[in-house]
Amino acid sequence: MIPTKELVLEAGNRVAPYVHRTPVLTSRLLDDIAGAKLYFKCENLQKMGAFKMRGAINAIQQLTEEERKAGVVTHSSGNFGQALALAANNLGVTAYVVMPSSAPAVKIEAVKAYGARIVISEPTLEAREREANKIVKETGAVFIHPSNDLNVIIGQGTAALELLEDYPDLDCILTPVGGGGLIAGTALAAHYFGKDCEVIGGEPFAVDDAYRSLRSGKIEDNTNTNTIADGLRTHLGDINFPIIKSLVSEIIRVDEEEITDAMRLIWERMKIIIEPSSAVPFAAVLREKELFKNKHIGIILSGGNVDLLKISFLNR
Amino acid sequence: MIPTKELVLEAGNRVAPYVHRTPVLTSRLLDDIAGAKLYFKCENLQKMGAFKMRGAINAIQQLTEEERKAGVVTHSSGNFGQALALAANNLGVTAYVVMPSSAPAVKIEAVKAYGARIVISEPTLEAREREANKIVKETGAVFIHPSNDLNVIIGQGTAALELLEDYPDLDCILTPVGGGGLIAGTALAAHYFGKDCEVIGGEPFAVDDAYRSLRSGKIEDNTNTNTIADGLRTHLGDINFPIIKSLVSEIIRVDEEEITDAMRLIWERMKIIIEPSSAVPFAAVLREKELFKNKHIGIILSGGNVDLLKISFLNR
Numbered sequence: 001m002i003p004t005k006e007l008v009l010e011a012g013n014r015v016a017p018y019v020h021r022t023p024v025l026t027s028r029l030l031d032d033i034a035g036a037k038l039y040f041k042c043e044n045l046q047k048m049g050a051f052k053m054r055g056a057i058n059a060i061q062q063l064t065e066e067e068r069k070a071g072v073v074t075h076s077s078g079n080f081g082q083a084l085a086l087a088a089n090n091l092g093v094t095a096y097v098v099m100p101s102s103a104p105a106v107k108i109e110a111v112k113a114y115g116a117r118i119v120i121s122e123p124t125l126e127a128r129e130r131e132a133n134k135i136v137k138e139t140g141a142v143f144i145h146p147s148n149d150l151n152v153i154i155g156q157g158t159a160a161l162e163l164l165e166d167y168p169d170l171d172c173i174l175t176p177v178g179g180g181g182l183i184a185g186t187a188l189a190a191h192y193f194g195k196d197c198e199v200i201g202g203e204p205f206a207v208d209d210a211y212r213s214l215r216s217g218k219i220e221d222n223t224n225t226n227t228i229a230d231g232l233r234t235h236l237g238d239i240n241f242p243i244i245k246s247l248v249s250e251i252i253r254v255d256e257e258e259i260t261d262a263m264r265l266i267w268e269r270m271k272i273i274i275e276p277s278s279a280v281p282f283a284a285v286l287r288e289k290e291l292f293k294n295k296h297i298g299i300i301l302s303g304g305n306v307d308l309l310k311i312s313f314l315n316r
Numbered sequence: 317m318i319p320t321k322e323l324v325l326e327a328g329n330r331v332a333p334y335v336h337r338t339p340v341l342t343s344r345l346l347d348d349i350a351g352a353k354l355y356f357k358c359e360n361l362q363k364m365g366a367f368k369m370r371g372a373i374n375a376i377q378q379l380t381e382e383e384r385k386a387g388v389v390t391h392s393s394g395n396f397g398q399a400l401a402l403a404a405n406n407l408g409v410t411a412y413v414v415m416p417s418s419a420p421a422v423k424i425e426a427v428k429a430y431g432a433r434i435v436i437s438e439p440t441l442e443a444r445e446r447e448a449n450k451i452v453k454e455t456g457a458v459f460i461h462p463s464n465d466l467n468v469i470i471g472q473g474t475a476a477l478e479l480l481e482d483y484p485d486l487d488c489i490l491t492p493v494g495g496g497g498l499i500a501g502t503a504l505a506a507h508y509f510g511k512d513c514e515v516i517g518g519e520p521f522a523v524d525d526a527y528r529s530l531r532s533g534k535i536e537d538n539t540n541t542n543t544i545a546d547g548l549r550t551h552l553g554d555i556n557f558p559i560i561k562s563l564v565s566e567i568i569r570v571d572e573e574e575i576t577d578a579m580r581l582i583w584e585r586m587k588i589i590i591e592p593s594s595a596v597p598f599a600a601v602l603r604e605k606e607l608f609k610n611k612h613i614g615i616i617l618s619g620g621n622v623d624l625l626k627i628s629f630l631n632r
Contacts (some may be wrong), residue, residue, distance in 0.1 A: 023339035025361060044587045045341060271360045271589040271620030304587030 001242055003015045003154055005192040011058045018057045018090050022046050022159070024166050029269050030240040033307075034285050036292045037171065040266075041163040044274045046305030048114075051159050051302050052083035052146070053183060058155025059144050060084075060091050062093035068093050070140035076105045078231060079303055088270035096141055098131040106308070110128035122177075124304070146238025147179025157185025163298050164193045173298035174281035177201035177210040179253060180240035182302060187247035197298075201244075201251040202284035204228075204259060209235045211251040214244070228256055231277035231303065252284035259283050262301070275306040292298045317558055320471055320535075320615035321508040327374045327470045328477045334373045334406050338475070340361050340482050341600050345585050352608045355486065357479040358580075359588045359618030364402050364430075366395040367475050367618050368462070371497060372403035374471025375460050384409050386456035391437070391444035393419045394547060396462035396620055401432035412457055414447040415525035416440075420623070439449035463495025464553025473501025479614050480509045489614035493526040493567060496547040496556035498618060503563035513614075517560075517567040520575060525551045527567040530560070544572055547593035547619065568600035575599050579627075582617070591622040 022042045031037055043051035059073055072096035080136065081097040089093035095116040097108040099108055100123035108271050136143050146151065158175055159182075172233045173182045174192055190197040203210050206227040209213055212220040213236055225233040254262075263279035266272065278301045285292050285299070331572050338358045347353055361366035377389055386412030397413040398464035404411035409431040415424055427434055437447040440604045452459050460468065475498075476489055489506055491499045506513040519526050522543040528536040535557055541549040552560065570578075578597035582588065594617045601608050601615070 019344075023341075023361075025339075026336075045339075047344070049587055057350070267589060267624065271365055273583060273589060274586040308583065 002191075002246065003150060003188060006158055007154055008161060008188050008192055012158045015054050015057045015062050015155055015158050017257065018087065019053055020046055021162055024163060024183060025272070027270050027272060030265065030274050033265070036285065036290050036291065037217045037296045038285070039163065039296070039298045040270070041159055041298060042272065043159050043180075044272060044301050046303075048079070048082045049305040050079040050083065050305055051156055051300065052079045052160050053087060053181060055149075055152035055185070056080065056083040056087035056144070057090070057150055058158070059151040061066060062151045063142060067142050070142065071096060073098070073132050073141040073193045074136045074144050074146060075099070075132045076146055078107070079305055080147050081111050081116070082107070082114060084144060085111045085114035087280050089115045094141070096135045096139070098135070100128060106307070109171035134302050139203055145237065146232065147181030149181075150239055153181050153185045153240055153243065154181045154188065155185065157189040157301055160186040160189035160298070161193060162198070163300070164189060167296070167298065169195060170197050170298045171295040172198040172200055172249075174200045174202055174284060175300040176229070176232055176277045176280040178277065178300055179234040180210065180236040182246055182300065183248060184193050184240035184243040187243060190286050191247050198249040199247060199251050200284070202281035203251050203253050204232060204280060205253045205255050208234050208253050211216060211253055212242070213241065214248070214251060217245070227259075229259055229277040229280055231275065232280065240270060252288055254280060254283040255286050258287055262286060272301070273306065274301050275302045275303045278302045279303070318465060318507075318562065319504060323470055323475060324473055324508055325397045328474045330354055330377050331370050331373045331471055331474050332510040334403065335369050335474075336362055338561050340479060341586060341588070342425060343586050346581065349581070350608065351605050352601065353612045354601070354611060355479065355483050355612070355614045356586070357475055357616050358588065359475050360588060360594060360617050364398045365619055365621040366399065366553040367472055367498060367616065368395045368399035368613045369403060370474050371468035371471035371501070372396065372460070372463075373406070374474070375467040376403050376407050376409055376416050378467045380460060383458050386458065387412060388460050389448050389455075389457040390462060391415070391448045391453045393460055394423070395621055397427050397432070398423070398430060398559075400460060401427045401430035409455070410543055412451045412455070414444050414451070416444060421564060422623070444464065445473070446536070461553065463497030463550065464555045465497075466555055469497050469501045469556055469559065470504065471501065475616055476502040476505035476614070477509060479514070479616070480505060483612070483614065485511060485612060486513050486614045487611040488514040488516055488517045488523060488565075490518055490600060491618065492545070492548055492593045492596040492614040493519045493620055494593065495550040495562055496526065496552040498499055499564060500556035500559040502616060503559060507563050514565040516565050516600070517570050518597035519567050520548060520596060521569045521571050523549050524569050526560070527569055529557065530564070530567060533561070543575075545575055545596055547591065547595040548596065568604055570599040574603055578602060588617070589620045589622065590617050591619045594618045595619070
């Protein structure tokens with residue numbers, strides 16, 4: 001059930017004209033702090049500010065001409081809505097994005113600026129799904145799930161594919177774990193293009209559904225969503241979970257203070273803006289230093305879409 | 317009196333092992349806002365957070381064995397102190413850095429962390445120069461000026477050299493203008509390696525000494541230092557001014573609000589942290605849109621060393 005090497009390679013070629021080949025940054029200071037050699041793949045510098053552009057492009061490109069004419073639809077309060085809107089815009093396809101009424105106006109404006117049609121729903125998952133289904137029925141548009149869609153998953157893996165092209169000898173790659181699309185895609189890329197390259201997830205203790213899912217063998221949910229890493233509040237899906245189960249070594253949990261400290265280190269030392277979710281894998285490395293000692297570690301910095309006015313360490 | 321092409325090329329090879337080849341980032345959103353194609357050379361992502369590492373490395377490497385043994389000295393309240401400290405550390409040379417008693421503790425700590433010997437002086441230029449001269453006399457260390465030193469100037473030009481290697485067809489390159497080292501080095505690189513590539517400076521109205529110097533034909537001073545672009549409060553020197561006079565096309569002045577707006581756009585849209593001085597050239601492009609319309613423009617983002625707690629747009 002694991003997608004083939006060719007699919008991953010093809011996705012790399014397919015997304016390349018539409019995404020930035022993001023830089024891989026290194027920092028001697030952060031290496032010293034971690035006791036390891038770190039290679040940060042900067043998807044915060046990706047178009048629309050997150051890796052999600054990759055999956056959206058790959059998914060839309062797999063559609064037939066007929067399907068493209070009808071358009072695409074997703075529901076998202078965050079980055080995937082923007083990604084699908086921009087990807088659809090690039091490929092001349094109509095995008096419908098269902099957003100909860102609780103979404104910040106600035107995010108709604110961003111999706112609108114990329115030319116998508118926005119449908120506002122009640123702020124529950126059920127209401128969002130209902131609205132999306134309604135659009136599918138009325139317009140024939142194809143529903144594309146933000147993380148539990150095989151083409152999206154493979155597209156997200158192209159960040160790790162590029163990273164391994166640049167640094168083929170990494171001992172492991174870490175990503176944050178939210179809906180599971182990024183880590184599943186990364187695991188595929190590392191499986192086919194790494195040399196015994198492990199893939200490890202970072203997850204907040206507060207929303208450790210993936211950690212528990214790997215232990216119980218079934219998809220677990222979160223009882224609360226009380227974490228600063230707002231991109232990681234979702235749970236795994238039936239398409240990405242089998243890939244994660246078979247190819248991800250482990251998931252390391254971190255607490256909220258560790259996330260904020262790691263984020264601050266990256267802002268201050270590397271001079272780049274990352275969102276809290278992106279700091280989670282680096283926080284995991286700092287928490288488990290012995291495990292990573294002297295290793296060559298890739299870290300996917302997943303995104304940089306953060307409200308600058310809401311960063312706690314800036315407001316002391 | 318203009319240094320040769322070979323000197324510039326040699327400097328590129330000389331500094332390469334000690335500096336990051338920083339990424340050149342692009343942003344469709346910022347291109348749309350500017351009405352031009354922008355290529356941002358990210359020296360904010362350079363070691364110690366600024367281009368000044370390049371000049372420091374190049375200058376120390378030109379010293380004789382004897383001179384290296386005696387060490388190097390500079391006076392600086394800002395990035396060049398850190399740069400000389402780190403460069404000297406990399407090359408196994410002792411660095412003495414004279415810092416004014418008014419310098420923030422965090423900057424003094426950074427210089428100390430790079431292994432330099434720090435001498436605190438009264439917070440006037442005269443006192444700093446006096447202390448530096450004293451060290452030269454007592455230790456035989458070589459004084460290296462932050463911006464008015466030919467090897468420093470040529471070293472700073474290696475950022476533009478790399479940028480032109482990546483994008484040989486730029487119509488112009490913009491830099492901020494402070495002490496004049498960066499713009500003079502950039503002008504040399506563009507002169508020898510660009511194709512009719514103009515070099516243009518950005519300068520705050522509040523400290524427009526370089527703008528006035530180009531008009532009067534002699535080095536002018538500033539009567540106040542009241543700008544957020546704290547790296548640009550210094551004036552030109554007798555070594556960089558002749559280069560600037562003959563190779564820089566013009567200097568565009570911007571006001572304080574334009575600097576803050578440009579800085580905010582770069583933080584929010586490009587997800588990178590730049591210091592206020594680095595926003596000045598982009599502010600100049602936005603101020604004079606007609607002049608730059610549809611052109612291919614390189615912008616040197618000079619540094620990212622900023623106190624996150626002091627950024628006004630974060631504290632509304």
